[in-house]
Amino acid sequence: MANSPSGDSMTDRLVRVLETFTAERSMQTASEIGRRAGLPSSTAHRIVDELVAAGLLERDEDRRVHLGMRLWELALRGSTALRLRQAALPHMERVQALIREHTQLAVLEQGEALFLERLSHPDAGANITRIAGRLPLHASSSGIVLLAHAPGELRDRVLAGPLRAVSHETVTDAASLRRILAEVRRTGVAVAPGWIESVSTGVAVPLRDAGEVVAALSIVLPRDTPPEPAIAALRVAAGEIEQALRADRR
Ligand code: PHB
Numbered sequence: 001m002a003n004s005p006s007g008d009s010m011t012d013r014l015v016r017v018l019e020t021f022t023a024e025r026s027m028q029t030a031s032e033i034g035r036r037a038g039l040p041s042s043t044a045h046r047i048v049d050e051l052v053a054a055g056l057l058e059r060d061e062d063r064r065v066h067l068g069m070r071l072w073e074l075a076l077r078g079s080t081a082l083r084l085r086q087a088a089l090p091h092m093e094r095v096q097a098l099i100r101e102h103t104q105l106a107v108l109e110q111g112e113a114l115f116l117e118r119l120s121h122p123d124a125g126a127n128i129t130r131i132a133g134r135l136p137l138h139a140s141s142s143g144i145v146l147l148a149h150a151p152g153e154l155r156d157r158v159l160a161g162p163l164r165a166v167s168h169e170t171v172t173d174a175a176s177l178r179r180i181l182a183e184v185r186r187t188g189v190a191v192a193p194g195w196i197e198s199v200s201t202g203v204a205v206p207l208r209d210a211g212e213v214v215a216a217l218s219i220v221l222p223r224d225t226p227p228e229p230a231i232a233a234l235r236v237a238a239g240e241i242e243q244a245l246r247a248d249r250r
Pocket of ligand 1: 142143200
């Protein structure tokens with residue numbers, strides 16, 4: 001692969017361009033992309049033009065670009081995320097109909113909880129989770145489940161900090177978090193009251209595929225709602241999703 005004068009490969013530059021898009025920043029000009037990706041303007045314009053021609057980026061009338069449908073199509077094709085989501089969705093819908101709050105599915109991705117799906121009831125309470133959005137592992141109920149079952153090396157790295165407080169109630173003390181993680185492994189459920197926002201409580205359970213925890217299934221409840229019905233519904237759904245994943249392997 002041809003390298004630029006600064007020594008980075010074409011792939012590095014492409015990844016840097018694509019990574020300038022975030023959940024909050026979905027539309028940008030080529031100049032903004034170049035600045036954020038640390039690329040010379042001419043290089044950024046060329047890469048953006050090529051990505052638009054390939055359909056991986058799309059351009060609107062104001063010449064601003066966003067991630068293209070073709071990128072979504074390629075990313076989902078045969079991905080483990082899609083398989084998980086398809087197995088989980090009918091059971092998430094059942095949880096959703098029963099509890100009438102937010103039901104979501106998250107996986108561990110590069111040291112964060114990445115949300116693959118979120119179902120919401122029109123009357124449900126506050127929730128900052130976005131599909132394809134991320135939350136810190138130590139601060140969210142899904143993240144705590146994923147961290148509890150992550151390789152010890154990753155757990156040590158996350159607990160070594162920095163452990164950012166998302167709300168006033170986020171647990172940022174490594175020793176307390178270690179105790180919480182052990183408790184989550186023992187009980188099979190994480191409850192995070194006010195850790196993300198003081199008005200809500202996250203509850204999450206692990207989802208296993210071939211014996212390994214591959215995802216977390218969670219509900220975001222208004223803070224004053226007793227969590228027990230949500231926990232019971234999550235446990236039933238997790239068992240059903242695990243069965244669907246087993247059937248899918250045969
Ligand atoms: C959680 O999983 O703990 C969580 C997620 C989003 C929120 C609140 C809590 O808005």
